[in-house]
Amino acid sequence: MTLPVMGGIITLMLFNLVDAWFISQLGTAPLAAVTFTFPVTFTIISLSIGLGIGTSAVVGKLLGEKSFQLVKRRVTDAAVLAVVLSLLLTVAGWVSIDPLFRFLGASEDLIPWIHDYMSIWYLGTLFVILPRVMSSALRASGNTLVPGLVMIASGVVNGILDPILIFGYGPIPAMGVKGAALATLIAWCVLTLGIFSLKDVRQDLLSFVTPRWQEVKESWAAIGHIALPAVVSSILTPISAAMLTRIVAGFGHEAVASYGVGSRIESVSLIIVFAMSMTVPPFVSQNMGAGQFDRVRQGVFGSFRFVIIWQAVIWGLLLLFERSILNMFASDSPVLSENLSWFLWSVPLGLGMQGIIILANSTMNALHEPMVALKLSFLRLFIFYVPICMLGAWLAGLHGLFWGAVVANILMCGISLLTVRKYLNAVSLAENYK
Template sequence: MILGMIMMMSFGLIDTFFVSLLGTEQLAAISFTFPVTFTVISLTIGLGIGTSAIIGRLQGSKEIEKSKLYATGSLMLSAMLVGVLATIGFFSITPVFSLLNASDRLMPYISDYMGLWYVSSVFLALPMVGNSVLRACGDTKTPSIVMASVGGLNALLDPLFIFGFGPIPAMEIQGAALATFIAWLVGACWIIYILAVRRKLMLPRLLTLNELRSSSRDILKIGLPAAGANMLTPIAGGVMTAIVASYGAEAVAAWGVGNRMESIASIVVLALSMTLPPFISQNVGALQIKRVKRAYSITLKFVLIWQFIVFLAMWGLSGGIAQAFAHEAEVGSLIQLFLMIVPLGYGMQGVIVLTNSSLNAMHRPMTALVLSVIRLFVFFVPISVLGSYLYGLQGLFVGNVIANVAMAGVSLLVFKRAVAQAVTKEHANLVDANPVSSK
């Protein structure tokens, strides 16, 4: 999963690197797109979470045919919902990015990139949700191969379309979007072949309206709150981008690079957030709550140590990373400032992410959603804005760290309470199953 996630996250980072070679304005333009593209991606992540929870339960209870029906329904549902969201986004590019404080000078670059990116987003949804089906069935190797291959294809196509070669014209920033489109189209066709033909984990046909309605209802019960929780992140990111934009295009460019690096720095956390939930779901279903507590505890300890090592690495490499992405001294110094402060909070951010994914696995998506609201709009945005007001851009970066520390403490308390309630439920189920021995 770590290998697959590295290639998955490389999409944005590789796009950012090659676009940065075009100039600061193009780099700032693609940095503005991050909160919007992540909104669409968040919807697919949420649908994948709902799909994984439902398919995993059905596989565990040996309801194989029903599992196939739900797998087909999840893919159809994701294509429909992402298609609707992408259509709305396509026709609202200018007003949305105007709200994010994108200047008129940057708008042509943003339109060139987002117009084609929205078209590709439907094909993005299919492999992401399809991979959730595979993971729910206990296969994490195949999703990694798919993601790594698709990410590698994107990396190969990026320079080809951005700068041109032979008969292929230089498309600049639009070339990055075309590379993403082709890569995800290949990924979508591949994952459908794996699920429908090779592994037979889905039905080789479209569902009827009644079948789609029935499967969608259960998937959305978990998927919508999870998607909502994930979509709050880019909304908060949009607010933060608008604030950073007040410091100029150089600050936005640095902020965009920092966010892309954050994705890479959080690879291990993201991989665990996809592998820990099936483990927790199965053990909750089997009423093995002690195993849930132990898995959660071990995972958090590991993440805190690992992310501190990542912070030290990013501190030491901050100068080199800044030079790689920036052609102007001011942009480079701001990238370095970001990398020397913000990564200090990545360990606590890992606690927050893994707690939310664990709560979704325990079929408590609304609790995870509430925690996401508290994290972003009680801690992250207000504390960062206050830091910006008091100490400028450096204060905003420090505010990010403080917000993560505070929210991690809240997350731990909430999960402890959820586990206590699960233990109570486990005891009640045991009493119901064997009232004589319980007495």
């Protein structure tokens, strides 16, 4: 199930990294400005991920129980909820751009760049949330290939449009960071159209019968039971990122730029983990619905072992190609190059543990224990991650902050493993007593 999804995520992440490279060619200030937007844009993406998790968990369980008509009702109502939330977020985002980013620590010289980027980005909120919800429903039904292919197509569109819109081509004027945002918006539109053009979506996942309000409320309650804690859990990550970005801003524009590039590299390094986090919930939900508890245990802990080995390989590759990465993003800035080098040597070392943390949260959501997943996220980010990173920054500056992230992931990984083992044992015992 993971391989088809991975192809789409690889494409999107790589073009996201290429996007950062193109923006870096505009200068350190534009790159730092776009880095400040990460916590806000990721908050909206996190909301879409949370809605997707709730939809996937509900749909997967219903499919395991063979309640096919109810699947259509739940997915359709989830799509309506996505549209409503998107419109509200677009309006709220538009009116709060300048004051919000000043609050996050952006200096006045960066605000115009940020405004140019976000004024376009917010227009695509609907095309961020809606296709992710529908893709989650498709994956829950076992169809991971087609969503992956559509993601690849949208990623290719983004990669082609980036240099054209950022730097200009022929009659198309250079638009700078506005062009980067517009390329992303068009790619999301392609993703949305691609998902809704699928026959499987229109025939198997959508209901065109006008529902009673009571049915809609039941759907939103069922999805919200999983989605709301998942959304809050997901949003905790960009909130913590905003706190760290504010700390990093105290070290200068070069520090913010290196943190932004490093975060993009971190995302690319976690591609397989992100793909697995999308396929573990339907795998767990369907097997739970069918009573295959041993298969759930084997799949979950097998994925943990794989992630540790894989991320160790990724860390080695990043160190092997360190010089090439530095030349790509920081050839004109010695300070940026030094900071990025420290990032590559430290943060990726803890990504294996971070992968287990991510998959543990996905597993708890699939087990219909969303509050446990929320508690784990809060514990990781605000008891371990942010405080230890702040301590590291106080003791050793920006480099200490990077190593603090590694220590926090190691500590939280142990807690996540113990929690998953406890709940899987409880499920198995409950089944044995039936």
